[in-house]
Amino acid sequence: SQKIEQNSEALNIQEGKTATLTCNYTNYSPAYLQWYRQDPGRGPVFLLLIRENEKEKRKERLKVTFDTTLKQSLFHITASQPADSATYLCALVTNYQLIWGAGTKLIIKP
């Protein structure tokens, strides 16, 4: 079956450290992958997109990698801050479908 998996357990990171979130998928050949941030009681907000032919994408303190061989995307936040605490969702785009992961809750401790 087709699956997209993100760590269901919350990720606790000390302020200032790099947070790394994982998005794994099976049985897809995604054209690209998107990452969104969702705060409690709010809608998701788009952060970054990476295409299948791109290995890495950066935006300020954010970095996304995409390994189509491992079927995995990693989302990094460097110099993490308490304000980065949120749930982060990954979404695959394949054949006009957007397939969503359940999200990983990130907690940055001061």
Added chain:
Amino acid sequence: NAGVTQTPKFRVLKTGQSMTLLCAQDMNHEYMYWYRQDPGMGLRLIHYSVGEGTTAKGEVPDGYNVSRLKKQNFLLGLESAAPSQTSVYFCASSYYRTSGANTGELFFGEGSRLTVL
């Protein structure tokens, strides 16, 4: 610029009651979507629209109907609510259709929390 606005934000229904969720966007986007979000699951597409007057079924359309009479509005209706429809509903819009050729970044509303007793 309000973006995507959903109303109401909260609603409690009894089984069998009907209701309509309204979504309005002011970005002149062609594409609009209704998702539901349940604990431990990814967003699931209910229905979507590729333009005024057109709608299509998504992954979980049963029990829902939609209408797109105006480009800026996308309505989601529940004709006979069931407890299984207790969820948080999100409306989203995009300039491009999600595809391999375009980015299809989605803009979301704040969500509508529906409880069916």
